[in-house]
Amino acid sequence: MMNEKKGRRPKIVVIGGGTGLPVILQGLKAKHAEVTAIVTVADDGGSSGSLRNYANVVPPGDIRNVLLSLSNIPHLQKDIFQYRFDTNDHFLAGHSIGNLIIAAMAEMRGSIFEAIQLLSKMMGVDGHVYPAAEEALILHAIFEDGTQVSGESKIAKESKKIERVFVTPINEDHEVKASRKVLSAIRDADLVVLGPGSLFTSILPNLMIGDLGKAVTETSAEVVYICNIMTQLGETENFSDADHVSVLHKHLxxxxxxxxxxxxxxxxxxxxxxxxYDEYLVQVAHDFKGLSEEVPRVISNGFLKLRDEGVFHNGDKVVEELFKLAYESNRVRFAKI
Structure with a gap:
């Protein structure tokens, strides 16, 4: 293959948030891809939400997990970074050390972008980590009945069918822009990967940033969506795989x-x-006819991994497919030059 002969690492951009993202990033790192992770900044729940409100900082939880997934620091240091204070610690209860460090460094540097880049060097990160935007965003959902709710953590609790979502800055007096280097990373990629992650609260908050979403729709890279395995309470109840894709296409x-x-x-x-795992409902139904009307190619395989009494994507199998697609995309792009 052209890339392999030249020795160039495939450039793969992964966009999302949540627990599924680090699994894919770890696999890509292990196979020596040139990875860029673009991480959602609309989380307002748990430790991230508390720090966001108290310290006026971009929610650090997803950023913390992504940094660790690409880091080369020893396991002991990773465990310290991930340590979460227990409920007896009162003020610190529920906060992870990593979240506090990210918040502190963002304050020191006056920029979440600069904080992440410095932490990336300190942690020996193999790849690039960028926040989707350099400010915390508010995620809004409009439901089919016309009602609206604001706040990522509140959306699923409404238990209504979502019509669409959008994001705004906390101070709604300016247009939301993608973070530095995000647009160029998408433009220069061989492959742009969406997911895995919650459709409305982990993937779409990134794509609803105007210039970021536009870059994804216009890139010459292959755009891949990793469909969720399970439907999600308050978000994708009764969704087929084709429904997931249709929602993405309608939003953009x-x-x-x-x-x-x-x-x-x-x-x-x-x-x-x-x-x-109380947020997950049943396995996503297949609608291959519907998928064929939405996308040129569907790759179906046993991407399932069962562990810890939960359902996850098999990172190794997913990454294997992503590498094939990245090399193919590179050949096609360079053939047009």
Whole structure:
């Protein structure tokens, strides 16, 4: 393959947030891709939300997990960075050390972007980590009944069908812009990957940043969507895989996704711990006819990994497919030059 012969690492941009993103990033790092992670900044729950409100900082939780997934520091240091104070610590209860460090460095540097770049050097990060925007954003949802709610953590609690989402800055007097280097990373990529992650609260908040979404729809890179394995309470109840893609296309008013990765392996009915993973409902239904109307290519495989009584993507299998697509995309792009 052209890239392999030249020895150039494939340039892969991954956009999202939540627990699924680090799994894919770890796999890409292990295979020596040139990785750029673009991380959502609309989280307002838990430790991230508390720090966001108290210290006026971009929510650090997803950023913390992404930095660790690409870091080369020893496991002990990673464990310290991830340590979360328990409920007996009163003021510090629920906060992770990593979140506090990110918030402190953002205050020191006067910029979340600069804080992340400095931390990336300190932590030996193999790749690039950028916040989707350099300010905290508010995620809004408009439901099919015409009602509206603001705040990422509140959306699923409404238990209504979402019509669309959008983002605004905390101070609604200016247009939201993508963070530095985000647009050039998308433009120069071989592959742009969306997900895995919550459709309305982890993926779309990034794409609803005007210039970022426009860059994704216009890039010459292959755009890949990793479809969720399970439907999600208050977000994607009764959704098929085609429904997920349709929502993305409707929000950006363009059929911009080139390839969808779909898991076809069955999730055992009694495997998942419903109390521990209470936001997940049932396995996403397949609608291959609907998918064929939305995207040029569907890659279906057993991308399932069962662990800790939960359902996850098999990072190794997903990354293997992503590498194939990245090399193919590179050949096509350079053939046009």
């Amino acid at each position: 008013e363009k059929k911009f996704i080139d390839t969808v990765l779909v898991n076809t392996e069955h999730v055992p009915e009694d495997y998942m711990n419903r109390e521990r």
